[in-house]
Amino acid sequence: MEIVEPLAINIDLGDMPWNFMEKLRRASDKPKEGIQATIFRVPENIRRTNVDSFEPKMFSLGPYHHGKQLFQATDERIKLPCASNFFRGAMIGDLQRIVVQLKDWESDLRCAYSEQISMSSDEFVEMMLLDCAFMAEFLRERCESIKIIKMQEGGPRIEMEEYSWKWAAPSIINDMLVVENQFPLRPLLYLFEKCGWDDIINIGGTFYSLMQQIHRNLSPTWRFNLRVRSDPLIDSSSHLLHLFHSSLIIVEPRYRERRLHNTDLSSFPSAEMLQAMRIQFTNKINCESFLDITFDASKRSMEIPQFLINDDNISLLRNLIAFEQQCRGVGYYISTYVWFMDCLINTDRDVAVLRKHNIIVSRLRSDEEVAHIFNQLRRTDAPVVDFDNFYLAEVMINVKSHCRNRTNILCALWNFSWLKQNYFKNRWVTIGVTAAVFFNLLTLVQTVYAVLSYAKQ
Incomplete structure (x- = not known):
C-alpha cells in the first residue's frame, strides 16, 4: 500500500501565534x-x-x-x-x-x-x-x-x-x-x-432618607421600616443601584423552602382563579419592600404589598432585572418577583382582581396594558431565575398544596363560580350555555338508552 505524503502547505504565519499567546x-x-x-x-x-x-x-x-x-x-x-x-x-x-x-x-x-x-x-x-x-x-x-x-x-x-x-x-x-x-x-x-x-450630616442617614423616598415612590402606603441600614449595607454596595437593590432584599426565617420545580410555575393558578377558589388577596402594609409576599393557609389569605404601576417604576424594575442578570452574587430577587407576578397575571381580569384589593395601583391607560407589561417583563426581558434558590418557593408550594387539598365538591363549586363570573353575567349567554348543556344531556341519555337496548338483544 502506497503511503501518501501530506501536502506541504506553505503559509507565512508571521507573528500571529506569538501575538495571540501574548493576548491570552x-x-x-x-x-x-x-x-x-x-x-x-x-x-x-x-x-x-x-x-x-x-x-x-x-x-x-x-x-x-x-x-x-x-x-x-x-x-x-x-x-x-x-x-x-x-x-x-x-x-x-x-x-x-x-x-x-x-x-x-x-x-x-x-x-x-x-x-x-x-x-x-x-x-x-x-x-x-x-x-x-x-x-x-x-x-x-x-x-x-x-x-x-x-x-x-x-x-x-x-x-x-x-x-x-x-x-x-x-x-x-x-x-x-x-x-x-x-x-x-x-x-x-x-x-x-x-x-x-x-x-455635619450622618452619611448613613442621608442614604437611608434617599432609599426611603424611592421606596415611597413605589408604594405610598408602605409603612417603610428598614432594619439597620447604615454603614454595613453601604460598605457592601458597589454603587447606588446596588444599594437600592440591597435595601429591597428580605432575609426572613419564614422563607424556609427555596427549591421550586419549573412545572410549579407553569401550572400556578392566576389571580382570577385563586379568587374563585376563595383565596383572599390582601394589600400588605407593614412590610419592608414589594418583595415581601406571604400566604396564610389557615386564613386562605395571600398578602402582597402594593405596587404603583407607572412608567418610572416599570423602568426601575427593568434596570433591577438587568443588574441581577449580570452581577454575580446579588441573587435573582426582582426577577423572581416578576416571574411570580406573571404567574398571577395572565389577562386584564387578573389585573382587575389585584387592583380591586389595592395590590396594584395603575397609572396606565388600561388593565390590558398592565397585564402586557408584566407578561413582557417576564418573557421578552427573559430574566433568569434560580429555581434552587427561589425565595417565593414556599409561598407557591403552599398555595398549590392548598388548591390540591380541595375536595371534588369544592372544585365543582369553583368551576360553577368561575362560569358564573365569566359567562353567566349576560342572560342570553346564560340561556345559550343552559341550552347547550340540556342538549348534551339529552344526547348522553339517548346514547345510554341505545347501548342498553342493544345489550338486551
Missing part, C-alpha cells in the same frame, strides 16, 4: 477585572425590549454616557454649580489630595466597569470627581432640607423644604437608578469624609 497571557494576568465588575452595559436582547428604560434622561453619571450632547446643558446648569457649592471653602491643597487619591484608585475604579474605558487618566479622574461632587452636593442639600414633623397620631412624618434643585430631584433620582448610569460609591464616600460633611 495578558488576560490571565488580570483575572480579577471581570469578577470585580459591577457596572454593565445592558445586553442587546434586553435593551431592545424597551430602549428608553436604560437611557438616562437628564444627567450622565460615569463613563458610559459621558460627553453626550444631550447632557451638556444640564452639566453646565446643574452639575458644575452643585460641584462648586460642594467645594466652597475648600483649599487647593484639599483638592490636590483628593485628586491624588482618585489617581491611586483609578485602576480599581476602572475595573468596576465591565467594558474598557477609553478615556485618558486625567479625563477619567476629572469625570469621576465632577460626578461624585455633584451627587454629594445633591444628597447633602437634600438631607439638610428634610424636616421631621411629629404628628398627633401615628409616627413622625418627613417633609422636604424647598432647596435649589428640588424641581430636578425626580429626574436625578430616576437617572441615578439606571444600570448604565452608575459610578462606584467609594469616591463619593471619600468626598464626604475629606470635605468634612460626615461631621
Whole structure:
C-alpha cells in the first residue's frame, strides 16, 4: 500500500501565534477585572425590549454616557454649580489630595466597569470627581432640607423644604437608578469624609432618607421600616443601584423552602382563579419592600404589598432585572418577583382582581396594558431565575398544596363560580350555555338508552 505524503502547505504565519499567546497571557494576568465588575452595559436582547428604560434622561453619571450632547446643558446648569457649592471653602491643597487619591484608585475604579474605558487618566479622574461632587452636593442639600414633623397620631412624618434643585430631584433620582448610569460609591464616600460633611450630616442617614423616598415612590402606603441600614449595607454596595437593590432584599426565617420545580410555575393558578377558589388577596402594609409576599393557609389569605404601576417604576424594575442578570452574587430577587407576578397575571381580569384589593395601583391607560407589561417583563426581558434558590418557593408550594387539598365538591363549586363570573353575567349567554348543556344531556341519555337496548338483544 502506497503511503501518501501530506501536502506541504506553505503559509507565512508571521507573528500571529506569538501575538495571540501574548493576548491570552495578558488576560490571565488580570483575572480579577471581570469578577470585580459591577457596572454593565445592558445586553442587546434586553435593551431592545424597551430602549428608553436604560437611557438616562437628564444627567450622565460615569463613563458610559459621558460627553453626550444631550447632557451638556444640564452639566453646565446643574452639575458644575452643585460641584462648586460642594467645594466652597475648600483649599487647593484639599483638592490636590483628593485628586491624588482618585489617581491611586483609578485602576480599581476602572475595573468596576465591565467594558474598557477609553478615556485618558486625567479625563477619567476629572469625570469621576465632577460626578461624585455633584451627587454629594445633591444628597447633602437634600438631607439638610428634610424636616421631621411629629404628628398627633401615628409616627413622625418627613417633609422636604424647598432647596435649589428640588424641581430636578425626580429626574436625578430616576437617572441615578439606571444600570448604565452608575459610578462606584467609594469616591463619593471619600468626598464626604475629606470635605468634612460626615461631621455635619450622618452619611448613613442621608442614604437611608434617599432609599426611603424611592421606596415611597413605589408604594405610598408602605409603612417603610428598614432594619439597620447604615454603614454595613453601604460598605457592601458597589454603587447606588446596588444599594437600592440591597435595601429591597428580605432575609426572613419564614422563607424556609427555596427549591421550586419549573412545572410549579407553569401550572400556578392566576389571580382570577385563586379568587374563585376563595383565596383572599390582601394589600400588605407593614412590610419592608414589594418583595415581601406571604400566604396564610389557615386564613386562605395571600398578602402582597402594593405596587404603583407607572412608567418610572416599570423602568426601575427593568434596570433591577438587568443588574441581577449580570452581577454575580446579588441573587435573582426582582426577577423572581416578576416571574411570580406573571404567574398571577395572565389577562386584564387578573389585573382587575389585584387592583380591586389595592395590590396594584395603575397609572396606565388600561388593565390590558398592565397585564402586557408584566407578561413582557417576564418573557421578552427573559430574566433568569434560580429555581434552587427561589425565595417565593414556599409561598407557591403552599398555595398549590392548598388548591390540591380541595375536595371534588369544592372544585365543582369553583368551576360553577368561575362560569358564573365569566359567562353567566349576560342572560342570553346564560340561556345559550343552559341550552347547550340540556342538549348534551339529552344526547348522553339517548346514547345510554341505545347501548342498553342493544345489550338486551
